[in-house]
Amino acid sequence: MNHQPFEDWLLEDEPRTVQQERELQIHLHSCTTCAAIADSNLALHSRRLVAPAPGFTERFRPRLSAWRREQLRRQALGTIVLVVAGLAFLYALAGPSMQEAIRSPAAWLRDITVYLVALFTFLSVFGQVGGILLRNLPGLVPPAAWFAIFVAGCILGILWIVTMRRLAGAPQGV
């Protein structure tokens, strides 16, 4: 028998028959390549776990505490930056009108009332126009177009579900 099947036997973890084992032992006496693979297999199978030096957990605790302190410091810093930036933004937006309100409160109140009335009127008109459109749109769009919109929506929905499933099924890690 030639060299290849013996090498394959050695490189596969499958159990061997008594006959195969006997043939392999004979081959190993004449083939240094296979003998080396067999020896390296033996070394792999006589492996021993190496443990860390004693006190690993005690050495880990300060590292974990330091990380947690750093996290808290970053969170605090982030909150401060966010609050300061928010206040600055608010001041930039409302600063001029606040100064005006302090200078002449009556004029400021009048402006605010006018603004609110305008806003309310706009929303009311917008609602009425929307209502009219909704009442008349079904008659304007042909049934085939509604069907096409419905089918497109279904396809997009299925695509979205499939994508989410595939992403959620991806191997987790860090």
Added chain:
Amino acid sequence: MKDESSLVVQAQHGSEAAFTQLVEAYQTHVYNLCYRMLGEAESAEDASQETFLRAFQHLHRYDHVRPFATWLLSIAAHYCIDRLRRRRFSFVSMDQGDDGDGLELPDPDAPRPEVEALRHEQREQMQGLLLHLSSVDRAAVVLRYWHDCSEAEIADTLHLTVSAVKSRLHRARRELGRLWHEEGMRNNAGRRRHESPAF
């Protein structure tokens, strides 16, 4: 140790004490993987500590369906692979072996001292040869032979397919055999050089 899953849940809620118990339980597995991957006790210690820290940081991502050990080993393996990639161009001495702080665990079924000494020598040689493999192949071999992981578990840990794991293991073992053969030839040649010609 209390029930592992309850410790994981407590740790996920921020309990350092529960996480410390998990560290205690898995320190040897994680350290051994890092040591076999990096080949130095000091780097292995640092990598294992970093692995546990990353595990704590990302504990909310842990899926309870998956074994906790596999998840931890996955973090350790990827961390070591990244670390090896970063230092790819730096020289790694083959003599860096058990001269660090790592402790080889005693074998309760230890055979005769001379056989044990021979096996120890073989393990040392194997550790040196492991460092010649690519980082992913090395991780696959260590997970298979030191941590008794199945091919499916290795695939899950290293984010590979099962067939890719099989082919990597096959290739790595052939390469280890070749290196073992070369090392044996070199040792024999060295021994012959130092022998007296009269004998």
